[in-house]
Amino acid sequence: MSPRRLLPLLSLAIAVGLLSCADIAAPSRTTAYEWRRIVATAAGPDTLSFHWPQSRLPVRIWAEDTLNLPAHVQQGIDQWEAAFLYGEFQGQLVSDSSVADVIVTSGLAPKGGFSITRLKALAPECQGATDVELDAGGQQIIPPIRVYVDPRFAPSSPGVDQCMALTTTHELGHSLGIFAHSPNADDIMFGDPVVAEISPRDRATAELAYHTEPSLSVAPR
């Protein structure tokens, strides 16, 4: 075969080779806030971190059928799933509370015992709390994680339903492993949440949480 015949093919191969060098550039996740919970122990501070392992996905979530909670929970699941690029978290509403990994109910959280790590949110129209029960050694989560969302006014009052929705998303954030609050009011994980959507900072934080080796495991179902 004459070199002239191969010229188009060789030209294309060289052009393609030159264009194939650069890779996509990943965004910085340095805006993430501290998501781990630092607890005081006799031996000094202990850092608690957690994420649901792939083997436990989808996380089974049960919601009490009141105050539009199932819809709020589904919206929260959708938002948190969309925060991840690589299938790190998946949630599923289930009808049987006895098989749930996370139980979401209305009302105030009961007084927690020694093993309860309570994470609270306090928005103007409603409040929420997430109780994570640890085993005696303090290294394993005993499911279900319990989420409480409670309106502070009559449920039909202005802003209460929106508050219940964003507080549910906030509390689900705790249940999937963000054990601390953001210092920024633009984030859903701010201690007194006011935004309805997960922010880029929330997303970066969740990504870091799910790609960092957790200190806590979860007990078998």
Place this chain on the structure above:
Amino acid sequence: MTGSPSAPILAGMRATLPLLILALAGGVPLLHAQMDYNARVGLTWATPLLRDDVINEIQVRQKLAPTLVLGASLPIAPLYRAGLELALGTSGYRSKEAGGSAVDLGTVRTGAITLGLEGPISRAFRWHAGVGLLRYLPTEDRGIFLRGGTTRFLAGAGVDYRRPILTQWDLMASLRYDFHRFTTAELEARGFSQSQGVQRIGVTIGLAKGLR
């Protein structure tokens, strides 16, 4: 090659392709006699669609994709032919973090249409080179495809081998290499800059009719 296809280019291709398809399908009787058709099946392998770095490196890549290719060409010069090739593939795609296990992310279908040139290398072998568009169609809008699929420019080349097996039919085996730059609307929205060079190699075998 590095950006999303612009609307005018896509519109031009949309207008041109039906005419070419009509001509290749026999709408122009004079050309019909000189037309060459082929249909092949095979597998396509691809380099990673994405490299990310959260704590460790994460790669997203397609699995080996079963592929169907339909092609047709017409002579444009004594030695050269111009052709149209449609390649359809489907495969799972997965992410893998360094030191971790792979996670299945779903299924993505690809459809590539290329306009190409081909010419002889020897009696049984012909070279092929082309440019076109490649469309990624995920079965679910999530993860890197949360805002839907993506269309990318494509350039490729390859070699065809043909051997007569029946009066009018040839056995045809093809080796194809192509290249495109991958990104999605979701990746761009999250601040991924530039795009990932993706190289694909396809091996197919099938039947061809017409070129003797």
